[in-house]
Amino acid sequence: MEVLQILLSESFWNATLRIATPLIFGVLGALLCEKAGVLNLGIEGIFVAGAMAGWMAVWLGFGLWGGLLVAAGVGGFFGLIHAILTVPLGLSQHVSGLGITMFATSVSYFTYRTALPQVSSPPRIEPFRPLDIPILSDLPFIGPVLFQQTAMTWLALFMVALVWWVLNRTPLGLAIRAVGDNPDAADAQGLSVYGLRIGAIIAGSALMALGGAFLTMSAFDSFFFGMVNGRGWICIALVIFASWRPGKALIGALLFGAFEAFQVRLQTQVGAAVPGQIFLMAPYVLSIFALVIVARRAEYPRALLKPWFKGQR
Amino acid sequence: MSNSLVLSLNNLSKRFGTVVANDTVSIELHRGEVLSLLGENGAGKTTLMNMLFGHYVPDSGTIEVADAKGVMQPLTLGHPQAALNAGIGMVHQHFTLAENLTALDNILLGSESLFSWRHNRKAARKKVSEIIERTGLAAPLDEKVGNLSVGERQRVEILKALFHDARILVLDEPTAVLTPQEADTLFENIGAMTKDGLSVIFISHKLREVLAFSHRIVVLRHGKKVGEIATADADERVIARMMVGADTPTTPRDTQTPGAPVLELDNITVKGKNMRTSLRAANLVVRAHEVVGIAGVSGNGQSALAQLVSGLISPDAGEMQVDGQQILKFTPPAMLKAGIGRIPEDRHHDGVIGAMSVAENLIIERLQDPAIRKRGFLQQKYIQENAKQLCKDYDVRGPGIDADARLLSGGNIQKLILARVFECTPRLILANQPTRGLDLGAANEVARRLLEARIRGAGILLISEDLDEVLALSDRIMVIHDGHLVEANTDDRETIGLMMAGEQV
Numbered sequence: 001m002e003v004l005q006i007l008l009s010e011s012f013w014n015a016t017l018r019i020a021t022p023l024i025f026g027v028l029g030a031l032l033c034e035k036a037g038v039l040n041l042g043i044e045g046i047f048v049a050g051a052m053a054g055w056m057a058v059w060l061g062f063g064l065w066g067g068l069l070v071a072a073g074v075g076g077f078f079g080l081i082h083a084i085l086t087v088p089l090g091l092s093q094h095v096s097g098l099g100i101t102m103f104a105t106s107v108s109y110f111t112y113r114t115a116l117p118q119v120s121s122p123p124r125i126e127p128f129r130p131l132d133i134p135i136l137s138d139l140p141f142i143g144p145v146l147f148q149q150t151a152m153t154w155l156a157l158f159m160v161a162l163v164w165w166v167l168n169r170t171p172l173g174l175a176i177r178a179v180g181d182n183p184d185a186a187d188a189q190g191l192s193v194y195g196l197r198i199g200a201i202i203a204g205s206a207l208m209a210l211g212g213a214f215l216t217m218s219a220f221d222s223f224f225f226g227m228v229n230g231r232g233w234i235c236i237a238l239v240i241f242a243s244w245r246p247g248k249a250l251i252g253a254l255l256f257g258a259f260e261a262f263q264v265r266l267q268t269q270v271g272a273a274v275p276g277q278i279f280l281m282a283p284y285v286l287s288i289f290a291l292v293i294v295a296r297r298a299e300y301p302r303a304l305l306k307p308w309f310k311g312q313r
Numbered sequence: 314m315s316n317s318l319v320l321s322l323n324n325l326s327k328r329f330g331t332v333v334a335n336d337t338v339s340i341e342l343h344r345g346e347v348l349s350l351l352g353e354n355g356a357g358k359t360t361l362m363n364m365l366f367g368h369y370v371p372d373s374g375t376i377e378v379a380d381a382k383g384v385m386q387p388l389t390l391g392h393p394q395a396a397l398n399a400g401i402g403m404v405h406q407h408f409t410l411a412e413n414l415t416a417l418d419n420i421l422l423g424s425e426s427l428f429s430w431r432h433n434r435k436a437a438r439k440k441v442s443e444i445i446e447r448t449g450l451a452a453p454l455d456e457k458v459g460n461l462s463v464g465e466r467q468r469v470e471i472l473k474a475l476f477h478d479a480r481i482l483v484l485d486e487p488t489a490v491l492t493p494q495e496a497d498t499l500f501e502n503i504g505a506m507t508k509d510g511l512s513v514i515f516i517s518h519k520l521r522e523v524l525a526f527s528h529r530i531v532v533l534r535h536g537k538k539v540g541e542i543a544t545a546d547a548d549e550r551v552i553a554r555m556m557v558g559a560d561t562p563t564t565p566r567d568t569q570t571p572g573a574p575v576l577e578l579d580n581i582t583v584k585g586k587n588m589r590t591s592l593r594a595a596n597l598v599v600r601a602h603e604v605v606g607i608a609g610v611s612g613n614g615q616s617a618l619a620q621l622v623s624g625l626i627s628p629d630a631g632e633m634q635v636d637g638q639q640i641l642k643f644t645p646p647a648m649l650k651a652g653i654g655r656i657p658e659d660r661h662h663d664g665v666i667g668a669m670s671v672a673e674n675l676i677i678e679r680l681q682d683p684a685i686r687k688r689g690f691l692q693q694k695y696i697q698e699n700a701k702q703l704c705k706d707y708d709v710r711g712p713g714i715d716a717d718a719r720l721l722s723g724g725n726i727q728k729l730i731l732a733r734v735f736e737c738t739p740r741l742i743l744a745n746q747p748t749r750g751l752d753l754g755a756a757n758e759v760a761r762r763l764l765e766a767r768i769r770g771a772g773i774l775l776i777s778e779d780l781d782e783v784l785a786l787s788d789r790i791m792v793i794h795d796g797h798l799v800e801a802n803t804d805d806r807e808t809i810g811l812m813m814a815g816e817q818v
Contacts (some may be wrong), residue, residue, distance in 0.1 A: 171425040171432060174414070178422050181411035188409040189423025189473075190394030302412060 006265045013145040015264070017153060018219065020257030022047070024156040025211030026235035027242065027249040028163050029075075029204040034239055035167060036200035037180040037303040041097025042082050043208050044232030045104030046075045050209025052108035055216035055223045056115065058125045068152075068213055075209020076202045078104050083201040087194050090307030101232070112223060121222075128152055128218040152210075152218045157250075159207065164246040176200050180301035183308040193308055208232070234287065241291050243298045255290065259283035317344045317383055319512050320365075320401075320481055325374035327360055329712055334360040336536045337374070342481065344379075347503065347513045349523040349544070351556060352533035358516045359406070361533070362483050366403045367393040378481070397423075402474025403483040408466050412459035416452050416469045417441065420476050437476075444475050448505045449498075464495035471502070475511075482506070483514045488522060500526050520549045532556055556753065567768075571788070572601030573637070575652075575740045575772035576622070581631035583617045583796075592617045593796040594631070599741060599772035604763065606787030607776045607798075610813050614796035615776050616658070619745045622774065623655050624648035636740050649678055654739030656730055658746045658776075660723065664730045667719030671711065672700035674718045675733050707732040708758070724755030731762050742766055745776045760786060780806065780813075 006012050026043060033040040040046075054071035058064055078100055085096040116122060128150035131137075137147040167173035175196055178186040183193045211231070216223050234256060242248035263279040320342040327335045335357045342348050352358045363369045365376060370391035377385045378399040389395040396403075410419050421437050438454065445451055450468040458466060467487060474482055484503075488496040503513055503526065517523050523530060523544070530547055532540040532555040540555035578597040585591035592614050599605045609615055620626045621633070627643035634640065635651040648655070657663040665674045676685050676696055684695050700714040709728045711721040721729065727747070734742060744763060748756035763773055763786065777783050783790060790801040792812040801809050 169431050171421070171429055172427045174418055174422055174432070175427060177414060178411040178419075181413040182409065184405075184407075184409040185411045185419065185422065188393060188403070188405070189477075190392075190397045191423050191427075299413065 002266065002269045006262060006269070009265075010141055010144040012258075012261050012265060014148065015261035016254060016257040017145065017149060018257070019260045020253040021149075021153045021156045021218070022211035022214040022231055023235055023238065023253035023256060024160060024250060025207050025214065026232055027238040027253055028159055028246060029207030029211070030235050030239045031242065031244055031246065031249055032163060032167075032176075032204035032207065033079075033201050034304055035180045035244060035301055036176045036197045037183065037301055037306065037308075038083070038086050038197055038201055039093045039097060039236075039305055040079070040082055040100075040201060040204060040208075041094060041236065042078055042100025042104060042205065043097075043235055044228060044230070045101035045108075046078050046205050046208040047212035047215075047228040047232045048108045049078060049104040050075050050212030051216045051227060052112055052212075052223055053209070054213030055125060056111070058217060059123055064126075064128060064217060067217055068210060071209045071213035071217075072206040075212075076206040078209075079202040079205025080198070082205065083198040086307070087197045087201070090309060093305055109225065122224070124221045125217070127216075127221040150218045152214045155210070156214075159210075160246050160250045163207075167246065177301075179308075180303050183303055187308075187310070193310070208235075211235070234284075237287055237291055240295045240298055241287070243294070244301060252290075256283060256287060259286050317379070318342070318385065319344050319379040319383075321377045321385065322361070322365065323375045323377070325361065325364055325371045325376070327357075327364060327369060327371050332710060332712065333536050335364070335371070338533070338536070338538050340531055340538070342512050342514060344512055345507045345510050346529065347507060347515055347527045349527035349530045350514055350516045350533065351520075351523055351530055351552060356533040356556075357536035358533055359485060360536075362403065362485060362514070362516065364390070365396065365483065366401060367391055367396040381480075397477055400478055400480035401483065402471075402477060402479030402481070404467065404470040404474060404485065404487060406485040408470055410458045410466055410469060413457060415455050415457055416461065416465075416472075417454040419458055419469055420454075420473045422473075424477060441472060441476055444472060447509065448475070448502050450475075450502050464491055464498070467491070467495075467499070468502075475506075480510070481512045481514070483516070485516045487515070488517065496522070520552055523552070524549065569602035569767060569788075571603040572770065574598050574600050574634075575636055576774065577632075577634040578621075578798075579632040579634070581621065581628045581633060583621060583626060584629045585614075585617055590614075590617050590620075591796040592621065592628075592798075595796070595798040597774075597791060597798055599774050601740075601770045601772050602767055603788045604767055604773040604775055604786050606783035606790045607774065607793050608780055608783045608790055608801070608809055608813060609793035610778070613793050615745075615778075615793060617796070618793070618798075619658065619743060619776055622648070622653060622741075622743045623657070624653075649737075652740035654734035654737055654742045654771075656727075656734060656742065656744045656747050658749075660726050660730055661719075665718040665721075665726055668717055670715050671704065671709065671718055671721070671729060672696050672714040674729060675700050675703055675736075678733060678737065703732040703736060704729075707762075724751050727751060727755060727759060731759065735762060735766060738769070739766075739771060742771055742773045743776075744773060746778065747775070748777075748779070748782060780809065784809075 026047065030040060030043055050071040053074040054067040057070035058067040062070060082096055082100045085091045086093045130148040130150055133147045137143045167177060175186060175191050179193050179196045187193050212228060215227055238249060238252040238256065241252040260283045263282045267276060267279040318341060322338060322340045324337045324339055325335055326337055338361055350358050360369065364371045367390065376388040376390065378388050378401065380386050388399050417438065420441055421432065425432065441454060450472055452465045452468045452472060458469060487499060491499065507513060515527060524547060527544050530542050530544055530552065531538060532552065534556060576599040578595055581592055581595045583592040607615060621628060624643050624645040624647055632639055635653060638651065640647065640651060676699060679685055685692055704714055707728045709725050709732060711725050718726065718729065747759045767773055775783065775786055784804055790804065790809065792799050792801050792809060794813060794815045799812060801812060
């Protein structure tokens with residue numbers, strides 16, 4: 001009975017989309033990197049850096065959209081480091097990625113502490129507000145669910161379409177898919193494998209940083225330690241769940257958002273009978289099950305994790 | 314065929330470390346011509362073509378290509394894009410196709426400006442269809458390349474080159490992966506293309522094809538151009554002599570008196586899952602100073618025999634003795650210790666560890682040797698010296714002793730294995746298909762080494778599906794059929810052939 005009530009409530013569906021938004025950015029970013037053949041485990045740290053950089057830029061007076069640009073730029077910078085280490089130098093993508101995560105996280109915390117040594121509660125900013133769209137926002141059910149989201153949710157949905165279009169409908173996307181599948185094929189056609197891979201990693205990392213920025217600039221209005229809380233890692237799993245397809249990535253992010261929104265509501269209703277940790281755990285357990293079912297048929301980019309060197313075949 | 318020049322390679326040289334891959338090679342190509350580039354494995358054919366296509370930068374020399382108007386222009390070296398723009402298309406031995414993309418996408422790849430907002434698939438499809446119509450290179454354009462047959466993939470590769478307006482097409486051993494029917498189709502297609510004015514360089518070491526389909530033949534040996542001949546003036550003997558350097562030396566055979574038995578199989582039975590993996594009450598003796606050849610049609614128990622002697626399987630019944638000692642434990646180390654040297658059938662897979670260096674592969678069967686391992690540590694100095702010496706003695710050519718073994722060509726891998734086996738002075742050498750897939754020079758070298766070991770006093774068990782090889786090398790011939798071993802007692806081809814088919818003679 002309670003379950004049905006939750007599933008029919010507007011707030012549940014609204015929350016699903018809201019929780020999914022940073023994941024949509026993250027999963028698209030990770031997907032872009034992997035389509036070009038490079039795993040980017042820096043994602044968790046890039047989320048933190050994006051959250052921190054976006055928030056601080058707004059606090060320093062760059063404005064909300066300026067803040068997003070700064071966040072994307074910082075994400076792209078960490079992406080560039082990862083790209084240099086893994087593409088021309090061909091180092092282990094796992095080790096480099098984990099290093100980026102630790103580095104980006106620590107640098108973000110360090111910057112925060114250096115800029116604000118004294119405060120116990122961080123300053124608040126004026127975040128993105130839900131867009132009030134005339135007529136549409138007043139529709140019953142659909143209005144509150146779809147048309148009372150912030151601009152960043154719309155940006156995330158637009159990015160799904162953009163990434164899909166670029167990958168499937170443009171020569172650039174074809175080249176990215178080729179370097180992720182068989183770099184020799186791209187090289188033989190005179191395309192720059194290094195350039196394409198580095199570019200894809202930078203773009204993907206910028207997207208990841210936007211996911212982080214959503215947390216401080218839309219979901220909340222300030223920066224906290226530990227606020228990313230594993231969202232980056234979830235995106236890595238969601239890419240596999242999505243079989244490296246942007247459309248499926250959206251579905252995966254929404255599914256995870258729904259698990260999360262559902263468990264919060266169920267917890268408040270039957271919380272006393274069941275330990276709270278079970279609920280916290282549920283989205284992750286369900287993700288693993290979903291992964292087991294879907295991922296066995298997943299079509300990997302065949303050159304994923306394999307470094308490529310010019311003139312060596 | 315018009316005589317206008319379309320390509321000229323002038324004095325190209327390329328070294329890899331100390332190996333000279335190409336030494337001042339000059340080649341000219343004319344419009345509508347099919348030029349065959351012939352040479353043994355490692356003669357430098359592929360290196361030469363990789364320089365033409367910009368994958369390698371030559372150490373010296375220049376390349377000139379005719380532009381669309383027929384005027385010779387120097388080619389920027391080391392840039393695949395420059396070669397593509399100059400109208401050179403290359404079909405590599407290992408295809409450079411992305412399997413997750415469709416055939417059409419693979420053809421389109423790199424042909425458009427990267428930053429245009431969308432593909433112009435319609436125009437591209439039309440152009441590809443026209444090429445297909447003109448040349449007969451049929452391929453399903455909307456299928457993922459991963460689902461295509463090898464022949465279809467090759468056609469996609471050629472289509473790709475033609476789509477990029479190639480006027481010169483390089484085919485690197487195009488028929489190595491094709492069935493005979495597919496190869497015939499390919500040559501028909503090439504014929505149609507050259508009528509259109511396309512020039513083709515065709516790398517091969519199959520003499521029959523070269524004689525049938527090319528106009529002119531250039532032969533490389535040890536990185537040097539050693540001969541050039543119009544196909545009309547050539548025959549197999551002439552070309553073979555150019556490739557190998559002299560008439561194929563007949564392996565000298567002096568008579569040797571067989572000594573004591575080094576390998577005895579006594580009523581050995583191996584119950585395999587099928588014929589391929591079974592032996593039935595097999596008896597066999599190999600003596601010192603003796604080559605025993607096992608002739609037979611593939612899949613009659615040869616692999617069971619090889620695995621038994623290598624120590625990979627145990628017999629279900631019967632006894633085996635090496636040097637008079639009965640074998641109790643059938644494991645590879647036990648066989649090594651008993652004095653058996655093994656030249657495996659699949660040299661790439663079972664003969665070397667591709668990701669380990671040449672030097673390491675050379676000592677991998679001798680890890681217990683105190684010269685190599687002292688107090689648990691590898692003696693690097695000895696290992697290096699050993700590798701240098703063996704590579705010199707056995708003429709193992711490649712990028713060096715510290716390079717991964719996988720980088721060696723097939724013939725050089727086999728020489729590496731020979732070096733490793735013979736250095737242990739084995740009592741018995743198991744040579745399983747020792748020359749399969751090797752070019753003439755390397756095959757002769759293997760044969761020479763085996764006969765040398767015979768003089769030294771080893772017994773040699775030669776398993777081969779090539780009856781000529783068995784006849785040329787063996788002192789005695791056994792025929793294997795259905796897991797039974799029978800003494801041939803003759804060197805008459807016809808009789809042995811009947812026995813291989815299972816007839817009682």
